[in-house]
Amino acid sequence: EVQLVQSGAEVKKPGESLKISCKGSGYSFTNYWIGWVRQMPGKGLEWMGIIYPGDSDTRYSPSFQGQVTISADKSISTAYLQWSSLKASDTAMYYCARQCEGCSFDYWGQGTLVTVSS
């Protein structure tokens, strides 16, 4: 059974760093892209970026380039989304999702709620 399990909710202060994770199981982790999607409170879905764990090829939305870093550790089938300095506007639910080459997202993680507040 394909599963993407994300790390738990986080409460952080502005300026702090954070790394959240998405662990894949039930499939060959290196043969699928993992994308990250932001959903701010009460708002729609925003595509942030995507990584191919097989060779770490990474693409970012211009809206998020330089604001976050996407990485993966294929030895433990885990993808990451990280911030070096959080802002209150980073408060949102973050989802990871699996995508094959030339395909759409098929499986989604359960989401990680990030709250940034002083």
Added chain:
Amino acid sequence: DIQMTQSPSSLSASVGDRVTITCRASQGISNSLAWFQQKPGKAPKSLIYAASSLQSGVPSKFSGSGSGTDFTLTISSLQPEDFATYYCQQYNSYPQSFGQGTKLEIK
């Protein structure tokens, strides 16, 4: 970048109705279009890929069509569990992008 525009933004319908949601791309995306359903407090669920192909396990009451710039999602015989927000997404080119969503509410 490709902009995705959904219409309507919200829609009221009754149990048993058939509804259609439209998604338009700002430039041609072939058939690289997916539809997702999201219920409050839940992760999105994948419904359709390649504009018209159902994901495994998705009931045939959901159907998609279109190619190029104009796409539709049709849901027949609405049931209470179908009332949710629906999003389209293009994956033809980077950055990939979502429509703004269509909230389907019970009349």
